[in-house]
Amino acid sequence: MEHNVLLDAFVYLAATIIAVPVAKRLGFGSVLGYLLAGILIGPFVLNFVGNQSDVMHVAEFGVVMMLFLIGLELNPKLLYRMRLPIMGYGGAQVGLTLLMFMALGLGFGMDWREALSLGMILALSSTAIVLQSLQEKGQLKTIVGRKIFAVLLFQDIAVIPMLAILPLLSTQSGELSNSTSGISQAIQVTAVIAGIVVGGHYVLRHLFRFVAKTGSRELFVASALAVVVGVSLAMTWAGLSPALGAFLAGLVLADCEYRHEIESDIEPFKGLLLGLFFISIGAGINFDLLWFQPVLIAACVCILMLGKLLILYVVGLIFGFSKRHNSYFSVTLAQGGEFAFVLAGAALSYQVIDLALLQLLVLVVTLSMLLTPIALIVYDKFLAPRFTSDIKREADHIDESNPVIIAGFGRFGQIVGRLLHGYDIGTTILEHDASQIETLRKFNYTVFYGEATRLDLLISAGAEDAKLLVVALDDPESTLQVVSLAKRHFPNLQIIARAIDRKHARQLEAAGIDYCIRETFESSVALGVKALELLGYRANQAFRAGQVFKRYDQGLLSESVGQNDEERQRVSRSMDARNWLNALLQDDDLTARVEKEDHAFETEMPVKETGRSARSLLAGHKHNKTSR
């Protein structure tokens, strides 16, 4: 088959379009989907694609961009606070794993240099696969997600000395020249890192500001890409990991005002390239080796993954992780990573290892990467529920039934909870973000870990005896699910909820909720009222305008519940609403009356009811004439 760039591009894209949705539908993450797509188009199944190494070269940029984006999202203060986890967990994991595989290599009669490089190659995990999976599951910001991230970050940093050591292990002559270049390399490294930090801080943000002024979106995208590519080139020149450089650059730009634009511009490139990266790994798997030595390969994969799992678990024990965290932590990181390919390639070129070992390592590491999403699925299905059931049993022991259950304890639920807490009203909290839970427990809240959409969790939270369920989740779909679930199973439970927007509020009211409020409604009205005040309106006039608006707007909303949602009808209604509102605000009852006659009101004053008063509008917005 003849290969050209466009055809290759089409094959990759088409494979992605087919494999990823299927993988997602089956409950595997997109990572596994990409890997499968790669296997599918690779030389061993359909043989659609040719030379992998070029593609791989481009695809590695996906990892670089991912690190750049993570840097952008990470606040340097947080990173500084994480310095102990990074050094502690990461250092322990890399050190112990390295020693274990090195010992293993020595045990199999390897030369110490070979064994050391084996240890280095296998000590690292796959940043790409792990972060992508965490992100998809929304676990990047949880406690355990941060622990995992700390380890990955340490590994990314550890690649630098590893790459620096490999040439020294070379069995060839010429070590002398290496040691002199060591000094110049140190200078290079310092220069590049200083360049990124200082340049990012003083030059790049001005560059983005300048480019943003031109108003050209393409130019902005181009600059963002140029920054990432440029940083990678500089890092490569200094012999450092481009991913680490990109991470640094991202970190420097994290407080830049164009952060979000940069983020959204790079995001699609990252997505596509990272996909490409996984596909290339899939396509690059050497199935010949697997075919001829299945037992050896299987044994190697088992040793790799179980060995890493063991070390990770020990690290978790040393640092006192909870059982649940530790098992997730260990399962997630127990694979070889993409840096293994880079390191193995370097080791081969310095003749520290031979080609046979390289091929074996690449295959084993690839398979371990392929198995990680599967391992995570197994973990989610079989191991994770055991930990939640632990929590459930715990709750039964507590045996207290609180009158209020709050589902979701983020920014919204917290305020509700604190208000109730102030009156010593017992609340049970359902929260799916593990990072909140430990803090809450310290303050004697009863907290259940998990999704409120699960009936068993609601039951164990005491929904059968509770008086009130407050649904304060940030996901509109889950909110609706919880409401309908609770309506069905706990008819005596009163339910109030946080609605995201008008549409959501309508859906909730239609679902028979007792009360809901749009999450930004009160606060935006309050801000509007403040705006009126600052523009010179009297405080109570502005306040009343806000009240009128709220009552009116709520009225419109509940009127529209159950209405046929035909678009045209709604549009005409909202047009009508605008005029109405106008009349309403101008006519605000008390203000208007005093306005017109400009007097204290008392009996001698003829009260002219010119036009419709606000009250009649409010009471009669079904077009009846009242209060004349």
Next chain:
Amino acid sequence: MKRILLILAHPALQKSTANASLLKAAQGLDNVTVHDLYQVYPDSFIDVAREQALLQDHDIIVFQYPFYWYSCPAIVHEWTDLVLEYGFAYGENATALQGKDWLCSVSCGGSFSSYNIDGYNEYPLIQFFLPFRQTAKICGMRFLPPFVLDGIHKRASKDRLQRKSQLYKQLLIGLSEGSYPEAEIHEATFLNQLEEHHIPWDKHARGGHGA
């Protein structure tokens, strides 16, 4: 010099002329603190401790408001309900307000002449201040003769408002300086009399004044 707390209550001051004019005259006087209830508490959620502290810092408490429904705007009632607490304003050992002066300063649409048995409002104007007078008494305060700017519905010429506001200013200064003899204050039905010596409304107004 006595310190005056001017508690203003007008729900639509932005459109007011009478009250606004009175306010303008009082504003900026030494010893006068203006406290605009509808501005400070747009939601009528009154900070009781703050109000009580204000009361304790002043000697003469002036309530200035339009004469709504023969009484006061709602926030004044809310204010009295909350701020004049048992133990603070009245009751055992409640001495916080002892000896302070209470002055109602109102603007009303009807003229004095409409407040008599033959008039539209049937009762003498002073009678409508009875609840305030009694409230002040229970709090151990002296109820000063009210200041009234009447007839603003029909006679709201700029000139008249100007004169009345000037009068108001004089009265506040006089009260603050203590320049009116006890007997004269006791004798007057309305505060206006202390400065205005020709009192066209006197006949009707005094008719219903029992004191």
